[in-house]
Amino acid sequence: MVFRIIVTGSFNSGKTEFIKQISEIEPITTDKPVTEQELKEIKALTTVALDFGRLTVDEDIVIHLYATPGQERFDFIYPLLLKNALALIILGDITDEKSIKDIVKYYRKFHNLKRLPTVVALTKVDLENKVPDEKIEEYLSPLPKDIPVYRINATNKEDVKNTVLLALEMLLNSEEEHEEIV
Amino acid sequence: MAKKKALVLCNETLLSDLVVFTLEKLLCDVDLVDNPKDAVSKIESQDYNIVVIGENKGTVVKPKLAEIIYNKAKRKPHIVIFKKVGETIPKEFYLTIIPRPNFHEALLEVVEKEGAIATQIYQMEHVDLSNYIKFPYFKRTNIFNFLKELKGNAKFHIKSKNHEILGFTMGADIFILKSTLNNIYDMLSLNEVEVAKETLNLNEFLSLTLDTKTFKSNLRDFIVNCINNTNDKDLLLTFLPKKESIVTLKAPTYIVRQVDLINQNIDIGKLQNDQNHTTIEDLIGTDGDLNKIKAVVCMYALNMIDTEEPVSSKKYDVKIKKSFLKKIIDKIRGL
Numbered sequence: 001m002v003f004r005i006i007v008t009g010s011f012n013s014g015k016t017e018f019i020k021q022i023s024e025i026e027p028i029t030t031d032k033p034v035t036e037q038e039l040k041e042i043k044a045l046t047t048v049a050l051d052f053g054r055l056t057v058d059e060d061i062v063i064h065l066y067a068t069p070g071q072e073r074f075d076f077i078y079p080l081l082l083k084n085a086l087a088l089i090i091l092g093d094i095t096d097e098k099s100i101k102d103i104v105k106y107y108r109k110f111h112n113l114k115r116l117p118t119v120v121a122l123t124k125v126d127l128e129n130k131v132p133d134e135k136i137e138e139y140l141s142p143l144p145k146d147i148p149v150y151r152i153n154a155t156n157k158e159d160v161k162n163t164v165l166l167a168l169e170m171l172l173n174s175e176e177e178h179e180e181i182v
Numbered sequence: 183m184a185k186k187k188a189l190v191l192c193n194e195t196l197l198s199d200l201v202v203f204t205l206e207k208l209l210c211d212v213d214l215v216d217n218p219k220d221a222v223s224k225i226e227s228q229d230y231n232i233v234v235i236g237e238n239k240g241t242v243v244k245p246k247l248a249e250i251i252y253n254k255a256k257r258k259p260h261i262v263i264f265k266k267v268g269e270t271i272p273k274e275f276y277l278t279i280i281p282r283p284n285f286h287e288a289l290l291e292v293v294e295k296e297g298a299i300a301t302q303i304y305q306m307e308h309v310d311l312s313n314y315i316k317f318p319y320f321k322r323t324n325i326f327n328f329l330k331e332l333k334g335n336a337k338f339h340i341k342s343k344n345h346e347i348l349g350f351t352m353g354a355d356i357f358i359l360k361s362t363l364n365n366i367y368d369m370l371s372l373n374e375v376e377v378a379k380e381t382l383n384l385n386e387f388l389s390l391t392l393d394t395k396t397f398k399s400n401l402r403d404f405i406v407n408c409i410n411n412t413n414d415k416d417l418l419l420t421f422l423p424k425k426e427s428i429v430t431l432k433a434p435t436y437i438v439r440q441v442d443l444i445n446q447n448i449d450i451g452k453l454q455n456d457q458n459h460t461t462i463e464d465l466i467g468t469d470g471d472l473n474k475i476k477a478v479v480c481m482y483a484l485n486m487i488d489t490e491e492p493v494s495s496k497k498y499d500v501k502i503k504k505s506f507l508k509k510i511i512d513k514i515r516g517l
Contacts, residue, residue: 003502003510022517057513061506084459086500086510115499161514168511172504174497 001060003084005164007067008110009091010102014123014154015067016051018091021160023053023065050077075109082114087167094122094130094151100139107143117170118147121163123154187229188212189259191221191247192236196286197264201234218247219388222254229257236264236282240388241352241398245271252276314348314359315339320376325369326421328377329405330483332356335387337380342372349397350382350390356404358397366397367404367411370421402441402484409479410443418475422482423489425463428503429453433486441484447477459501462489 007015019027029051051067066081090106093099103120110116120140140149148166152159188205192198193216202212210232215221218240225233233251235244242250248261252274264282265271271279315337328340332351340347347369349358358366399407412418431438431454439445453460466474481487490503 001506003506022514055513055517057510061509063510063513086502086507115497117498117500157517161517165511165514168507168514171498171500171502172507172511 002062002064003086004064004066004081005087005089005167006081006085006110006116007065007089007091008078008106009123010093010096010099010106012096013091013093013099015091017154018089018121018123018160018163019051019053019065019067021155021157022055022164024056025054027051027053027065027067050081078109079113082110082116085114085116086171087164088116088118089163089167090118090120091154092120092122094124094136095127097131097135097139100131100136103140104142107147117167117174119163119167119170120147120149121152121154121159122149123152125151126153186210186231188232188234189221189224189228189230190214190234190236191218191238192216192234192264193238194236196290197236197283200283200286201236205232205234217388218242218250219385221247221251222388225251225255225259230255230259231257232262233259234262234264237266239390241355241357241390242388244269245274245277248274248277315378315380317380318378320378322374322376324421325372325375326479326483328375329369329408330485332401334401335382337382339378340372340375341377342375345372350387351401352382352387354401356399356401361397365411367407369408370412370417371414373417405483406441406443406480409476409483412476413472415470415472415475418472418479419470421479422462422475424491425461425466426501427462427489427491428501429460429462429465430488430490431486432488433481433484438481438486441480443473444477444480444486447471447473448481461501 007018009015016027016029051065053065053067055063055065057063063086068077068081088107088110090103090110092103100122107118107120110118120143122136136149143149148170150159150163150166152163154160186209188210190198190201190205190212192201192214198214198216202214205212213224213228213230215224216239218238221233221235221238224230233248233255235248235251240247244263244265248263252258252261258276260278261276262278262280263271265279266282271277273279318339320339320341325340325342328338332338334351334353337350338348345362346360347358347363347366348360349356351357363369363372409418431450435450435454438450444450448465453465456464462478465478478487482489490505
């Protein structure tokens, strides 16, 4: 039985690092040199299709971890990923306003396809030039109030574990809840 | 020449007399019994050279009965089985299989044609059902749950407002001794009933006087027929767990496919491939096709499927068993 956890977010938000932390295999990445000139200055390689990690729970249950590409031209891939998906993690770079603004866009994109327990994780908390809290609050205000926003370092295994657990526990506890997602 | 001893187990009056007569002519002392229990107690207490097994009041198949008698006998006898057309009797070194003699029936026909009435010898005996359940403790239950949980070797007495059913199971078979229903397969329409149950032991089973009118069926076929005979969609749906429940195929597919009602209405291969993603609603369709509902009720009644309510269906579009989700959470916590 294969289930999926989807990690998405804008370019350079740390998706590949995120799945590395909990995958039992070295993630299979499809990184290629960045072609867009302005993005090239930020990082040399980007994911062009999918990053894939795996976590075996027992002989019957396997979790596939998918990090989806950040660029809009890969939108077609989202519906394909959602079969058997259990949770959605949306990453945003806390030092990058655009990355945080994009979170709402990603949320809507996925929510229109399938309602999944979702956690927003703002990455790179160890860096100095963070976007101010009030701006973060403003950019994320369109999100439903029950979506937790967590601040993490995507290279920290405990942070990553806690983010995924938060999403899965939302699913586990959802039986007793009757709130509607806006 | 010393006389031999023979035991004849047969309840066909004319035939048993003929067999006893023949064996006595062949220098045997012959004891005649009509039921397996008496046969077993005789074989345990006396030595016999020959045992003849014909039609009798018991329900154990002849080869099995022969095996029981052979194993229980102090002095191992040679056993003769009168084989009816269509019966399968495996060969054993202690067995001689001969076709059931029927010349007496042809003679009887001739005699009857000439105006003689000889039918009294074929009258059936009736089962005494007083004190059928020795300690009757009636428990209220749903008739479907009773059938779903019915195991082998049990006596039962079912009472509803207007009806009464008495019967028992032995191995994979169900026997109905008494029923006030016009059609026993209407059983599910009783819905809420009171049931008293008791274990049926082998000795008691062997002593039960059953006749050819006793209803007997394979338990699985019986349950399938009861469900197939029920055309009330709403009633059938009450037997199933919630529509959102996730279905897991428990029985091997070749077993499931043996039941036509299921095989013709459910894509078993697809169900097997989509384990843990298929809900009851997926199987019966949103419109609730009657035959599909019957097929799913069958699988559920025969314990061919497991069902588990999904974690959530209101807030998220996720279908997963709670037990699976807990396992995943535990795994990630332990990383």
